[in-house]
Amino acid sequence: MTARAALPSSPGLRQRLDALGTRHRSLTIILGMALVTALLPLIATLPPFSGFNKQIVWIDNFASAGVFILLALGLNVVVGMAGLLDLGYAAFFAIGAYAYAYGSSTFTDLSVPFWIMLPIGAVVAAIFGILLGAPTLRLRGDYLAIVTLGFGEIVPVVFRNASQWTNGTQGIAGIRRPAIPGVDCGSGGPLCFGAGSPLPYYIVMAILITTVLIVLYRLQDSRLGRSWQAIREDELAAASNGINTVTTKLLAFALGASVAGFAGVFSASKFINVTPEQFGFNVSFTVLAMVVLGGIGNMWGVAIGAFIIYMINSVLLKQLNAFFDTFRVPILSDIDFVQYQYLLYGLLLVAMMLTRPEGLFPNRRRAAELHVTDEPPGADVEGPDPSGPLGRGGT
Amino acid sequence: MLDDTLVATLTAQFFNGLTIGGIYALIALGYTMVYGIIELINFAHGELFMVGAFVSFSVLTGFGFAGPITDPVTLTWVLAVAFVLTMLLLGVLGISIERFAYRPLRNAPRLAPLITAIGVSFILQNLISAIYGGSSKPTPQVFPFAWRFEILGATIPWITVFIFVVTVILTVSLSQFIARSRMGRAMRSTAQDREAAQLMGVNINVTIALTFFIGSALAGAAGIVYGLNYGTINFTMGFSAGLIAFTAAVLGGIGNITGAVLGGFIIGFIQVIAAQLGYSRWTDAVVFSVLIIVLVFRPSGLLGQQVGERA
Numbered sequence: 001m002t003a004r005a006a007l008p009s010s011p012g013l014r015q016r017l018d019a020l021g022t023r024h025r026s027l028t029i030i031l032g033m034a035l036v037t038a039l040l041p042l043i044a045t046l047p048p049f050s051g052f053n054k055q056i057v058w059i060d061n062f063a064s065a066g067v068f069i070l071l072a073l074g075l076n077v078v079v080g081m082a083g084l085l086d087l088g089y090a091a092f093f094a095i096g097a098y099a100y101a102y103g104s105s106t107f108t109d110l111s112v113p114f115w116i117m118l119p120i121g122a123v124v125a126a127i128f129g130i131l132l133g134a135p136t137l138r139l140r141g142d143y144l145a146i147v148t149l150g151f152g153e154i155v156p157v158v159f160r161n162a163s164q165w166t167n168g169t170q171g172i173a174g175i176r177r178p179a180i181p182g183v184d185c186g187s188g189g190p191l192c193f194g195a196g197s198p199l200p201y202y203i204v205m206a207i208l209i210t211t212v213l214i215v216l217y218r219l220q221d222s223r224l225g226r227s228w229q230a231i232r233e234d235e236l237a238a239a240s241n242g243i244n245t246v247t248t249k250l251l252a253f254a255l256g257a258s259v260a261g262f263a264g265v266f267s268a269s270k271f272i273n274v275t276p277e278q279f280g281f282n283v284s285f286t287v288l289a290m291v292v293l294g295g296i297g298n299m300w301g302v303a304i305g306a307f308i309i310y311m312i313n314s315v316l317l318k319q320l321n322a323f324f325d326t327f328r329v330p331i332l333s334d335i336d337f338v339q340y341q342y343l344l345y346g347l348l349l350v351a352m353m354l355t356r357p358e359g360l361f362p363n364r365r366r367a368a369e370l371h372v373t374d375e376p377p378g379a380d381v382e383g384p385d386p387s388g389p390l391g392r393g394g395t
Numbered sequence: 396m397l398d399d400t401l402v403a404t405l406t407a408q409f410f411n412g413l414t415i416g417g418i419y420a421l422i423a424l425g426y427t428m429v430y431g432i433i434e435l436i437n438f439a440h441g442e443l444f445m446v447g448a449f450v451s452f453s454v455l456t457g458f459g460f461a462g463p464i465t466d467p468v469t470l471t472w473v474l475a476v477a478f479v480l481t482m483l484l485l486g487v488l489g490i491s492i493e494r495f496a497y498r499p500l501r502n503a504p505r506l507a508p509l510i511t512a513i514g515v516s517f518i519l520q521n522l523i524s525a526i527y528g529g530s531s532k533p534t535p536q537v538f539p540f541a542w543r544f545e546i547l548g549a550t551i552p553w554i555t556v557f558i559f560v561v562t563v564i565l566t567v568s569l570s571q572f573i574a575r576s577r578m579g580r581a582m583r584s585t586a587q588d589r590e591a592a593q594l595m596g597v598n599i600n601v602t603i604a605l606t607f608f609i610g611s612a613l614a615g616a617a618g619i620v621y622g623l624n625y626g627t628i629n630f631t632m633g634f635s636a637g638l639i640a641f642t643a644a645v646l647g648g649i650g651n652i653t654g655a656v657l658g659g660f661i662i663g664f665i666q667v668i669a670a671q672l673g674y675s676r677w678t679d680a681v682v683f684s685v686l687i688i689v690l691v692f693r694p695s696g697l698l699g700q701q702v703g704e705r706a
Contacts, residue, residue: 135691150682153680157680161677281638288509342520342521345517346517346520349511354511
């Protein structure tokens, strides 16, 4: 914040807004999220969007996109703030989802309320984060990445094969939907969670994201957040300045995992079944792509990146046929785009990354780090060592 | 007490492990070389193995070979042409991927090329699925499966030996190339310190492109032998095989050629042992657990060097 104090004395509107945002951060987040939450369903009724889906379908999509926003925010703690590359993040998502499936489904015949399972799922995921982190966090850089990748593979394999406890590949169905205490949902109603009534899900998701954003922003500026940053930049220097690197990294892991746990519980309660296939590498990699494309380390950027990628991949690319049919574009309307959905997704990932290597909304501090040592053009052999997300040390 | 059937089973499984391990070793070599030189986990590499299998499928069927070729001379020629063509094409594909997806990001934050690698992996998978269709394809097994020999009561197809020999030849020539040739020296110096190498007159771009060429060609070779041995290929097989091969490279100590081969064979044998004990559905979990345990005790892999903290 000291850098901002040194700005010229007559700040522009943007600076003033920024300063206000910094001083009342939690309030800004709440207002911002409330605004977005209120506007999105309205935007969905406007012409280009209303052509594809009904408003209710859009709201449903937004709620599902929220799961990925949560995941991206959680992974951002691990990768963006602490600089630990986690390639198996979906494992914690899976653990959260299965925790809810055990706590509230016909499979186990339990019905712990959703609201209680939310923190439980987060805690269970966090415990697994610590269990994985404790022995492995002294590994550096890409060795840690491959271990997390392995963990990300082991978890679905266990869920798939330990059939007597997890019902194998079919997964657990009959998961109970959340309910608001005291509201009778015998005949449905606006406050009831259901397949055809996504609004409560949407609002709960908005509240979850808001809470996570507030907590994470406060953490980022706390002693812990600064320790993460120090470790990310130079672990050795951080350690010699008295930061307990093991605990600090473990906390990043546990915290990231617990956010994934939230996402898992929510997701299980929305799709009311969980199967091991929902939590494969694709999920881990997609979430990582969201973080990097959004602007690693920048929470709003990451959230927007997640939203955009989810919408492109799960909504837009599936609707391309309808789109080109509607506008009768010659040739294009003859192609079956559903078949090429992932091809286009891959092309998009590459194209977006090539045009914005620092992400759509780069973290300011990171961007400054990247450019402060820029060498004059011509000497661009390696450029500034972009110690960037991971640091290069030790491999 | 070892009875005869057990010995026979173990022998058969040993040769099985050699085959699987050889294929993993060939893929792992490309991973380890690329990582060694630009510190990129090239997630698209597994897909190159898959593309190699499909290219060799097209080459063989394109020349009209569908079944076993029993004439040794023809077989040698067909295999030689298939290997050369597939490896060349794959090498060129590898170079183009490097040129368009990785080189522009060489000075970008480190995670940026990782994401393009994942993107390229999606692209290759779905291109192949668009061209060849989504279902599994039977490949022409030109190497006669009927050629077998008996050892310790087990009947082993010669193709197992063939794959092992191919792996050994390719690995040995690669390590000789890196150790002795001028380009090999350029590769080693680039891996050690890119800037200094450039100042000493090494053409960095050519050297990195060559690394991608060799790595991709080896993945292509792995694709051919996979098709020859298992007789069926599909467009999804690259990613998981790539992950296992990457695990092999890490297990052996990433950046280390011998380590990659060693890791490949170790993982091949682990998979075979797990399958023999009746845990074939758990093989991936077993492989990754072994990896985690090894890394906990030897953080740089089996043959990797412990490198001190860089300033």
